[in-house]
Amino acid sequence: GENVEQHPSTLSVQEGDSAVIKCTYSDSASNYFPWYKQELGKRPQLIIDIRSNVGEKKDQRIAVTLNKTAKHFSLHITETQPEDSAVYFCAASIRFGGNTPLVFGKGTRLSVIA
């Protein structure tokens, strides 16, 4: 089955700097890669996702890139703000032509220091 590795496990950045979180996946059939933000004790919230037919997607300060050949994808947050502090999870699954459950990475705890 799918295995998702996520790095780093913790990340501290100064407010205004950029943050990058990287994930790799093992199943070449996976075609859907969402990112979830989870604040302490709350539900994971979808912040951006990318499908395997595109290499990059951007939404304001958040962008995700996908390299299908290398089987890795990354989350980029620019101009970080204190409210970006949370745990971020990457995930992978087959969503085109299938409905397999999401497999999550172990999470990255992002701290934005004001």
Next chain:
Amino acid sequence: AAGVIQSPRHLIKEKRETATLKCYPIPRHDTVYWYQQGPGQDPQFLISFYEKMQSDKGSIPDRFSAQQFSDYHSELNMSSLELGDSALYFCASSSDGTGGLNSPLHFGNGTRLTVT
């Protein structure tokens, strides 16, 4: 917009007791996923249902069972509870047609189960 509704929000049980968690998916979503998240851990997939039939099975213990009803709500039944079952239990729903593009998963607010 309507979200995934889970109940109860908090539940305290003793060892060996039983618990039932409920999930009401987003309207017109036909698939429900159950995840277990321990402290500081990533969500672990337990089980899913599509159109009231079990569609995938993950790391769900034999002591747990689940089903999806005709109105698409789902219940997770947990018996012979153990201390290690203490966790956040999330339900997520999506619209998963056969083939083509399926909708993202949206999570409920979770049920925090504490076993003492």
